[in-house]
Amino acid sequence: MFLRDHWYVAALSSELTTKPITRQILGEHVALYRVASGEVVALADQCPHRGYPLSLGTVVGEQLVCGYHGFTFDCAGTCVAVPGQDRIPSRLSVRRYPSIERGPWVWIWMGHGEADESALPDTPWLTDADVWSCVAGVATIDASFDLLVENLLDLSHETYLHSGSIGTPEVSTTPIEVEVDEDARVVRVFRHMNDVVCPPFYSRTTGLDGHVDRWQDIDYSPPGFYLLHARIGPVGRPPMPDGSDNHAFHMKILYGLTPASEGRVHDFWVLARDFCVVDREIDAFLAKMQTGVVQEDVDALNVLQARTQSAPEFNEVSIKIDRGGLAARRLLAAMTEAALSS
Ligand code: FES
Numbered sequence: 001m002f003l004r005d006h007w008y009v010a011a012l013s014s015e016l017t018t019k020p021i022t023r024q025i026l027g028e029h030v031a032l033y034r035v036a037s038g039e040v041v042a043l044a045d046q047c048p049h050r051g052y053p054l055s056l057g058t059v060v061g062e063q064l065v066c067g068y069h070g071f072t073f074d075c076a077g078t079c080v081a082v083p084g085q086d087r088i089p090s091r092l093s094v095r096r097y098p099s100i101e102r103g104p105w106v107w108i109w110m111g112h113g114e115a116d117e118s119a120l121p122d123t124p125w126l127t128d129a130d131v132w133s134c135v136a137g138v139a140t141i142d143a144s145f146d147l148l149v150e151n152l153l154d155l156s157h158e159t160y161l162h163s164g165s166i167g168t169p170e171v172s173t174t175p176i177e178v179e180v181d182e183d184a185r186v187v188r189v190f191r192h193m194n195d196v197v198c199p200p201f202y203s204r205t206t207g208l209d210g211h212v213d214r215w216q217d218i219d220y221s222p223p224g225f226y227l228l229h230a231r232i233g234p235v236g237r238p239p240m241p242d243g244s245d246n247h248a249f250h251m252k253i254l255y256g257l258t259p260a261s262e263g264r265v266h267d268f269w270v271l272a273r274d275f276c277v278v279d280r281e282i283d284a285f286l287a288k289m290q291t292g293v294v295q296e297d298v299d300a301l302n303v304l305q306a307r308t309q310s311a312p313e314f315n316e317v318s319i320k321i322d323r324g325g326l327a328a329r330r331l332l333a334a335m336t337e338a339a340l341s342s
């Protein structure tokens with residue numbers, strides 16, 4: 001069962017043009033595109049006439065023309081023209097999903113009631129281009145949503161799975177602290193690695209060589225939003241008591257976790273940094289590194305999903321590093337139960 005009354009990332013802003021794309025989200029096929037004015041539109045990707053995918057249609061001005069028999073839909077999903085007749089049957093409309101564009105991401109509301117804009121995750125780093133530079137991407141994984149959540153909540157795997165880029169021995173050996181804010185519905189995982197080797201991902205981009213203080217503070221807001229506050233600073237110089245931290249480098253690593261179907265999940269990511277702002281070479285370096293890191297996760301989760309499916313009698317064993325993932329599981333289970341009983 002999917003948690004529907006939430007915002008999920010549906011697309012990268014850069015993916016959307018007047019040529020529609022199709023994406024499966026929470027089991028539903030969605031056509032995503034821009035009309036001539038630039039507005040993003042998300043419609044159910046099935047023409048109500050004979051069911052042809054609307055994503056194979058053509059945008060003409062502010063409307064979408066079905067690629068099969070030319071029925072035409074406005075941005076609200078209402079059919080406004082039918083070839084060969086004036087009368088338009090009233091049932092000829094498709095669902096429009098509420099969507100909001102914020103920097104590199106386009107969010108979608110998958111609930112059937114009114115969209116709750118106040119529930120849209122706050123992402124100021126994605127829209128303040130004077131202070132933050134962003135690179136973004138997406139991968140789709142043949143694994144369950146839960147496997148991706150647990151992958152991201154336990155970064156100790158960096159040491160082993162991402163050893164060439166972000167994984168150093170201290171990631172897996174440094175203890176974590178876990179907090180669950182039940183009211184705000186956030187799982188927090190803190191890992192502060194002090195006086196440790198700076199991995200290539202950060203040494204190349206910050207210029208800090210040798211040892212650094214490296215902090216990884218996760219805020220996971222289930223179901224679909226994960227935020228990692230990464231701080232790289234000189235050894236022994238934490239943020240000032242007033243919170244200012246100008247001597248350190250900061251990266252916000254955002255993931256949008258969007259179920260495609262039961263065994264498939266979209267993994268949207270953004271790296272937003274407050275250093276080397278508007279440096280295209282650093283953009284390219286980070287995009288390449290992160291694409292490699294994500295691909296390592298994709299490969300691992302594809303294998304893990306296949307293996308867990310073919311060995312259903314397997315009983316997992318959890319240890320201290322799993323506390324964040326287990327907290328996320330509990331919160332997701334409680335949300336699912338609440339959704340089922342509402
Ligand atoms: S299926 Fe779309 S117009 Fe016929």
Ligand SMILES: [Fe+2]
Nearest residue numbers: 157161162297
């Ligand atoms: Fe990973």
